[in-house]
Amino acid sequence: MVLLDMNGTFLFGGDRFGPNQDYASTYRALGGSRLATDVVQTIIQTCFDTLEVIYNDPTRSDSFPQVVDTLRALPAARGVPPADLALLERVIAQHELGRVPDDYAVSLQKLARSHVLGVIANLLSRKDPWLQEFYRAGVLDLFAVTVFPRMVPASSHRGSSSTKQSVRWGSRAPM
Known part of the structure; x- marks a missing residue:
């Protein structure tokens, strides 16, 4: 095998994360409209930064969280409706996907x-x-x-x- x-x-072309990425445009392309651009940018980048630390920690290989659970735990995402959390999860997938x-x-x-x-x-x-x-x-x-x-x-x-x-x-x- x-x-x-x-x-x-x-x-190729995946893992498009960082401060220069326009997550809000992806959110809007997926049908999102309720969240302000700066809110989307902050939530997505904070979620990615959190997941990246866990991803690179070998002691956490048996406790890697789901993206949506990480989003829910972020202070910046408190009060975000579940439908928008689902869209934000899709934004992360779209930026990860090549x-x-x-x-x-x-x-x-x-x-x-x-x-x-x-x-x-x-x-x-x-x-x-x-x-x-x-x-x-x-x-x-x-x-x-x-x-x-x-x-x-x-x-x-x-x-x-x-x-x-x-x-x-x-x-x-x-x-």
């Missing part, structure tokens, strides 16, 4: 003819946007397994490696 990481291997270029999709299709493929990636967000991108690019069914270790809520971790993975078995038989 050839096990691939996503970002920088076949998925794209599979067509030529990389073709290369993956060629590689899948001779090798069983798997993908592993740590994500801050829920995996659905990545699976949708894989589907859009025509590569979703090329992977015998997709593993997103940080996708299990912190409350579900019990120290077992089996609880640390969110696995999707593809159409190919795993090896």
Whole structure:
């Protein structure tokens, strides 16, 4: 099996976080209108900064929080309606998500003819946007397994490696 990481291997343009990002435009593009630009910018950047510290702390690998739980805990997000929290969660996913270029999709299709493929990636967000991108690019069914270790809520971790993975078995038989 050839096990691939996503970002920088076949998925590019993701992890668009930082003070120069226009999170409010993404929020509005997703249908948000209630929150002021500065509120959106502050909440998203603070959430990302909080998650980045946890993500880079090896002692927290068994207690990684869901994005929406982190958003709810932020003082700047107190009083934000649940519908807007859900939109802010999607903003983070949109800024984390990259794209599979067509030529990389073709290369993956060629590689899948001779090798069983798997993908592993740590994500801050829920995996659905990545699976949708894989589907859009025509590569979703090329992977015998997709593993997103940080996708299990912190409350579900019990120290077992089996609880640390969110696995999707593809159409190919795993090896």
